[in-house]
Amino acid sequence: MPEVLIFGAGAVGAFYGSLIAKTSTPVSVVCRSNFSAVRDKGFAVTSPQYGSYTWKPTRVFSSAEDAKTANVHWSYIVVTTKALPDVSDDSALLEGLVSDGTAIVLIQNGLGIEDPYIRRFPQATVLSAVTIVSASQPSHGKIAHNRWTRINTGPYLTDTSPASEASHTATSKANEFTDLLVSGGVKDASAYTHQKLQQVRWHKIAINASMNPSSVLANGATNAAMALDTEMSIHLKAVMEEVLTTAPKILGAPFPAEFATSEHIIRSTSKNDSGSRPSMWGDWESGRPMELEVILGNPIRIAKEKGYDMPRMQSLYALLKMAQFNRDKQKGSKL
Ligand SMILES: NC(=O)c1ccc[n+]([C@@H]2O[C@H](COP(=O)([O-])OP(=O)(O)OC[C@H]3O[C@@H](n4cnc5c(N)ncnc54)[C@H](OP(=O)(O)O)[C@@H]3O)[C@@H](O)[C@H]2O)c1
Incomplete structure (x- = not known):
C-alpha cells in the first residue's frame, strides 16, 4: 500500500488528498497555520461534485521536522505549497523525508518550479502536475471546492530519452499517481509525457x-x-x-x-x-x-x-x- 504525504495541506493539497484517501490509501498531511484545526477535527470539504464530507488524514504533522519523526517511507510526497522561490526554498524542507523510491509530485502553478527539487534530489523521481481547479480554504480546515478537477501529471526529466531508466521509472510513477486520483473519483486526471x-x-x-x-x-x-x-x-x-x-x-x-x-x-x-x-x-x-x-x-x-x-x-x-x-x-x- 503506498503512503502519501501532502506537504502544504491548503486548498489544493487537502482537496486532492481527501480524494486519494477515498481509495483507502493512507494519506498524511503537513500543515502550518491550520495545524490545530486539522489535528482536532480533520478537513470539512464541500463540493458541488463530491458533496460535503469530513476527511481525517492518517497523520497530521505540524511541520516537515515533525513528519520526519514518524519514520515512514513515503511513496509520494505531494507538494502543494504556493510556489514562492523568492520567499523560501521548500525543497530544503523535504531533506530527510525523501528516500529510495519516493516520488515528489509538484502540484503548483508556474514554470521552473521543478528545478530546486531536481537539483537537491538528483536521484529522486520528480513528477510535475498542473491542475485546473477552483478551490479555497476560507477558514482553517474548511475546504471549498467550487469547480473543475482537471489534473495532468507527467515525469519531469533531465534526460528525456524514453530508453533511460529514470524516464521509465518516472513514467510509471506518473501513471500510478494518476490511477490513484482516478480511483478516488477524479475523472479528468491524465498522465502525460514530460514534453506534453x-x-x-x-x-x-x-x-x-x-x-x-x-x-x-x-x-x-x-x-x-x-x-x-x-x-x-x-x-x-x-x-x-x-x-x-x-x-x-x-x-x-x-x-x-x-x-x-x-x-x-x-x-x-x-x-x-x-x-x-x-x-x-x-x-x-x-x-x-x-x-x-x-x-x-x-x-x-x-x-x-x-x-x-x-x-x-x-x-x-x-x-x-x-x-x-x-x-x-x-x-x-x-x-
Ligand atoms: N486554489 C486553487 O484553486 C488553485 C488552482 C490551480 C492551481 N493552484 C496552485 O496550487 C498551489 C497551491 O495553492 P493553494 O490554493 O492550495 O494554496 P493554499 O491554500 O495557500 O495552500 C498552501 C498551503 O501550504 C501551507 N504551507 C506553506 N508553506 C508551508 C510549510 N513550510 N510547511 C507546512 N505547510 C506550508 C500553507 O500554510 P499557511 O496557511 O500557514 O500559509 C497552506 O496551508 C499554488 O501553486 C497555486 O497557484 C491553486
Whole structure:
C-alpha cells in the first residue's frame, strides 16, 4: 500500500488528498497555520461534485521536522505549497523525508518550479502536475471546492530519452499517481509525457500571466469583467499571444491542436460571469506574497536564455514586483 504525504495541506493539497484517501490509501498531511484545526477535527470539504464530507488524514504533522519523526517511507510526497522561490526554498524542507523510491509530485502553478527539487534530489523521481481547479480554504480546515478537477501529471526529466531508466521509472510513477486520483473519483486526471506536461504548464502560463497580474493592477477586476472590457481584452489577448507564440519555439514543438486559442480563452472567460477573480488578487489584497517569480519571472528568464523577449510579460513583472515591494514596505512601517 503506498503512503502519501501532502506537504502544504491548503486548498489544493487537502482537496486532492481527501480524494486519494477515498481509495483507502493512507494519506498524511503537513500543515502550518491550520495545524490545530486539522489535528482536532480533520478537513470539512464541500463540493458541488463530491458533496460535503469530513476527511481525517492518517497523520497530521505540524511541520516537515515533525513528519520526519514518524519514520515512514513515503511513496509520494505531494507538494502543494504556493510556489514562492523568492520567499523560501521548500525543497530544503523535504531533506530527510525523501528516500529510495519516493516520488515528489509538484502540484503548483508556474514554470521552473521543478528545478530546486531536481537539483537537491538528483536521484529522486520528480513528477510535475498542473491542475485546473477552483478551490479555497476560507477558514482553517474548511475546504471549498467550487469547480473543475482537471489534473495532468507527467515525469519531469533531465534526460528525456524514453530508453533511460529514470524516464521509465518516472513514467510509471506518473501513471500510478494518476490511477490513484482516478480511483478516488477524479475523472479528468491524465498522465502525460514530460514534453506534453511542459506544454500544459506554458499554456496555463498564458492564462495565469495575463489574467492574474491584470486583475491586481485593475484593482480586483473579475475574470469576466476583464474579458468583456474592450481595452482589457486586447491587452489580455496580446499577453496570451506573446506566451503562446514564444513557448513552441522554446519547447521545439507546436502546441497540440486541442489546446485552446487566446480567442477561445477570452470568449469562454467572458461567458463565465461567476464573479471569480484570480487567486493572485486574494494574495495581494490580504498582504500575502504573490507567485510572481514562477508565473512571470521564470517564463521571462527561460525565454531570454533561448534568445526570446516577452516585453508585455516583462512590463507586468516589473509593475507587480514593485507594487509588492511597496505594499510590504508600507505594511512594515505600520507594524
Ligand atoms: N486554489 C486553487 O484553486 C488553485 C488552482 C490551480 C492551481 N493552484 C496552485 O496550487 C498551489 C497551491 O495553492 P493553494 O490554493 O492550495 O494554496 P493554499 O491554500 O495557500 O495552500 C498552501 C498551503 O501550504 C501551507 N504551507 C506553506 N508553506 C508551508 C510549510 N513550510 N510547511 C507546512 N505547510 C506550508 C500553507 O500554510 P499557511 O496557511 O500557514 O500559509 C497552506 O496551508 C499554488 O501553486 C497555486 O497557484 C491553486
